[in-house]
Amino acid sequence: MYALHGEIGPARTTIKAIAERAGVERLTVYRHFADEGAIFAACDAHFRSETPPPDPAAWANIAEPAERLLAALVALYGFYRRGENMIANAERDAVGLPALAAVIAPRDAILAAVREDLLAAWAVEDRARTRLRAAIAHALRFDTWRSLARVEGLEDVEAAELMVDLARAAAVS
Secondary structure, three states: OHHHHHHOOHHHOOHHHHHHHHOOOHHHHHHHOOOHHHHHHHHHHHHHHHOOOOOOHHHHOOOOHHHHHHHHHHHHHHHHHHOHHHHHHHHHHHOOOHHHHHHHHHHHHHHHHHHHHHHHOOOOOHHHHHHHHHHHHHHHOHHHHHHHHHHOOOOHHHHHHHHHHHHHHHHOO
């Protein structure tokens, strides 16, 4: 099922296809997974073990805010590159699959916490803080990376540097 989710996405992956790929009967799949939420959770756990997300501790000790943001974005963009198909399919399909949306929702909370941690490093006035929060949130998004890397052809470091430039501009009051 993991491979199918990466190839065609969770919404298009049927129990029949999972069973065929695994070489078992459909009933066997139903016995192992109580519902689609259990399937999505198992697939997500496998994805995280195969493609671990970056650890915020890697940039936590960088005092200079722009350097800290750059380190976080380079790490995050590398993760996006390694997990691109799975992340893209999950984000696309979560809109119509509440059980999948529930499984991937914690990622949004983690990114929000990373955003707030990165934002806290900047000494800016309130008006600029609102813009800076938006710039950092935008920089952290998968679809931002995908646009810069896949549509515009930037390397991950170049995309991260561009987003740091955006953050610096937003930080000016």
